[in-house]
Amino acid sequence: MTAIRARDAVASTTPQRSSAPSRRRGRLAAAAHPRIWLPFTVLLAVLLVLWERTSVDMPFLLPPLASIGETLANDPMYYVENAWITLQEALLGLLIGVAVALLLAVAISEVRLLRRAIMPVAVVLNVTPLVAIAPALVVAFGFGPEPKLIVTALIVFFPVLINVASGLRSVPAAVLQFYTVIRASRLEMLWHVRVPYALPYLFAGLKIVFPLSIVGAVVAEMSAPGAAEGLGTVISLASSNNRLAVVYASILVLALMGSLLLAVVTGLERRALHWHESAARGNA
Amino acid sequence: MPTVSTTADPVPAIRLVDAVKVYGEGERSLIALDRVSLDIEPGRFVSIIGPSGCGKSTLLRLIAGLEDADDGAVGVFGVTAQDACAAKMVGLVPQQPALLPWLSVERNVGLPLRINRGAARRRAAIAESVLGRRIDPPAPDMGALLEAVGLGDARHKLPPQLSGGMQQRAAIVRAFGLQPDVLLMDEPFSALDEFTRESLQEQLLDLWDEVKTTVVFVTHSVTEAVRLSDTVVVMAPRPGRIVDVIDIDLPRPRSGSQIKTAAFHGYEDLIRDRLQAAWRTPATGEDRA
Numbered sequence: 001m002t003a004i005r006a007r008d009a010v011a012s013t014t015p016q017r018s019s020a021p022s023r024r025r026g027r028l029a030a031a032a033h034p035r036i037w038l039p040f041t042v043l044l045a046v047l048l049v050l051w052e053r054t055s056v057d058m059p060f061l062l063p064p065l066a067s068i069g070e071t072l073a074n075d076p077m078y079y080v081e082n083a084w085i086t087l088q089e090a091l092l093g094l095l096i097g098v099a100v101a102l103l104l105a106v107a108i109s110e111v112r113l114l115r116r117a118i119m120p121v122a123v124v125l126n127v128t129p130l131v132a133i134a135p136a137l138v139v140a141f142g143f144g145p146e147p148k149l150i151v152t153a154l155i156v157f158f159p160v161l162i163n164v165a166s167g168l169r170s171v172p173a174a175v176l177q178f179y180t181v182i183r184a185s186r187l188e189m190l191w192h193v194r195v196p197y198a199l200p201y202l203f204a205g206l207k208i209v210f211p212l213s214i215v216g217a218v219v220a221e222m223s224a225p226g227a228a229e230g231l232g233t234v235i236s237l238a239s240s241n242n243r244l245a246v247v248y249a250s251i252l253v254l255a256l257m258g259s260l261l262l263a264v265v266t267g268l269e270r271r272a273l274h275w276h277e278s279a280a281r282g283n284a
Numbered sequence: 285m286p287t288v289s290t291t292a293d294p295v296p297a298i299r300l301v302d303a304v305k306v307y308g309e310g311e312r313s314l315i316a317l318d319r320v321s322l323d324i325e326p327g328r329f330v331s332i333i334g335p336s337g338c339g340k341s342t343l344l345r346l347i348a349g350l351e352d353a354d355d356g357a358v359g360v361f362g363v364t365a366q367d368a369c370a371a372k373m374v375g376l377v378p379q380q381p382a383l384l385p386w387l388s389v390e391r392n393v394g395l396p397l398r399i400n401r402g403a404a405r406r407r408a409a410i411a412e413s414v415l416g417r418r419i420d421p422p423a424p425d426m427g428a429l430l431e432a433v434g435l436g437d438a439r440h441k442l443p444p445q446l447s448g449g450m451q452q453r454a455a456i457v458r459a460f461g462l463q464p465d466v467l468l469m470d471e472p473f474s475a476l477d478e479f480t481r482e483s484l485q486e487q488l489l490d491l492w493d494e495v496k497t498t499v500v501f502v503t504h505s506v507t508e509a510v511r512l513s514d515t516v517v518v519m520a521p522r523p524g525r526i527v528d529v530i531d532i533d534l535p536r537p538r539s540g541s542q543i544k545t546a547a548f549h550g551y552e553d554l555i556r557d558r559l560q561a562a563w564r565t566p567a568t569g570e571d572r573a
């Protein structure tokens with residue numbers, strides 16, 4: 001008896017998991033260490049040197065780095081405005097795709113009949129190269145925002161649906177049994193048990209689709225050149241005019257946008273899943 | 285903390301009449317429970333012991349209304365298992381603690397009280413019609429229950445931060461907090477080391493002393509069954525059936541030193557004999573009512 005008490009006392013005095021601010025400080029401090037940033041910095045430097053040498057030898061393969069910087073510096077608002085348009089399309093498409101996927105995930109996890117009906121359609125949709133739909137959508141909807149939103153939403157839809165649907169079903173049998181015995185209603189089970197269990201799966205899906213949403217928006221823009229704006233349009237116009245520096249400046253901005261979106265999801269995930277083991281391990 | 289079952293009642297807490305459960309169909313069907321009959325009086329601590337696959341968990345699932353019997357009847361305080369569960373009269377402690385990893389211990393044990401709120405009305409109605417009196421169990425003091433099992437300091441921690449023994453303690457408090465009329469426990473200590481297991485047995489008996497409820501406790505350990513129980517039910521497999529019901533006439537409280545007495549060993553030997561006999565002799569057609 002006393003032995004057990006002592007054992008548990010040891011367990012209960014182990015340090016509490018550190019609070020969020022101190023954890024963040026810890027992460028920043030760790031990131032500041034040369035061991036963390038040095039390898040990446042070295043690799044980046046090597047790549048930039050290779051790029052620069054290539055651009056000197058073969059200027060039609062890669063533009064000189066300086067020219068990319070120059071076009072960005074000369075007209076930054078041009079890039080910001082077009083990036084903003086692409087970002088809006090991506091985020092709105094993301095919102096639609098994720099919302100529909102969440103609703104359907106709940107529906108198919110609650111109603112087996114719907115599951116049988118919807119899953120095959122979703123799978124076929126997933127193996128269809130959605131990028132190829134974009135021109136058809138432009139024919140149907142014109143040069144407005146609709147084709148961009150539809151393509152983005154479609155691309156985003158499937159990974160979220162699959163992840164959340166499996167997440168909602170990932171509740172351990174013993175947990176389900178406990179709450180079934182006290183007859184939790186379907187809604188109570190969903191809200192208190194299934195949805196929280198699905199959150200890690202949701203975030204795994206979001207990490208995939210946040211950057212993907214930009215791909216969707218850009219591809220749709222490229223399918224409707226001329227009349228529209230956005231970085232995809234900028235890229236296709238610039239490449240048909242052989243303005244490589246503009247192409248790569250746009251690509252750089254897109255890459256930064258993608259990274260930004262990924263950072264946003266990761267931050268949200270840390271907040272929502274502080275209890276989740278994999279998130280905790282990721283912090284270490 | 286009074287519950288419905290504190291005083292003796294003519295209505296059994298659990299009544300199984302020729303309960304049958306068959307899994308699968310045709311050639312490959314398996315009789316998990318073969319006409320099992322059993323009455324358990326309110327407030328008793330009953331253990332079910334038997335070799336693996338003899339239908340112990342199946343029996344619990346029938347009482348918990350997780351499955352329905354294919355034949356026969358399963359009653360809890362005079363109503364069906366389904367109605368009893370809808371009235372939150374039944375609590376479950378599974379083999380795994382089954383706590384929600386994102387909720388603190390305190391919230392984990394508190395959440396079930398906020399779920400299925402309509403149950404209180406149904407429960408009162410059942411008590412009135414079946415037992416002929418109203419019940420009004422006072423809200424349980426979860427803090428005190430956590431304190432009683434030594435989780436007072438851990439109440440704000442998340443389950444993954446606790447040892448397996450502490451998690452199972454929390455699961456037990458969660459079930460007792462419902463003040464169920466029937467508490468079902470399926471090998472709750474089987475994943476724990478011997479030290480922890482013994483301390484949890486003691487705490488379980490303490491809690492049961494306080495919240496006098498009917499307990500059905502599935503175990504593989506003969507010592508555990510004898511130590512905890514008023515009655516030990518011995519089951520045998522193929523087909524799953526009850527072969528013996530043994531009352532344990534040992535004084536309570538049963539402290540650790542009780543385990544070493546001759547009377548205790550006598551019961552252990554008796555149950556081991558019955559288990560072995562059940563293992564050797566396959567089911568005969570004879571009546572086992």
Ligand SMILES: Nc1ncnc2c1ncn2[C@@H]1O[C@H](COP(=O)(O)OP(=O)(O)OP(=O)(O)O)[C@@H](O)[C@H]1O
Pocket residue numbers: 307308314315316334335336337338339340341342343524
């Ligand atoms: N859902 C199911 N489908 C098919 N067969 C099942 C199912 N549940 C249990 N069985 C079978 O019924 C029999 C009794 O199972 P049960 O789980 O009740 O045994 P048990 O006594 O609890 O065993 P253990 O001690 O290993 O937990 C076993 O042979 C098992 O294979």
Ligand SMILES: [Mg+2]
Pocket residue numbers: 340341342470
């Ligand atoms: Mg079992």
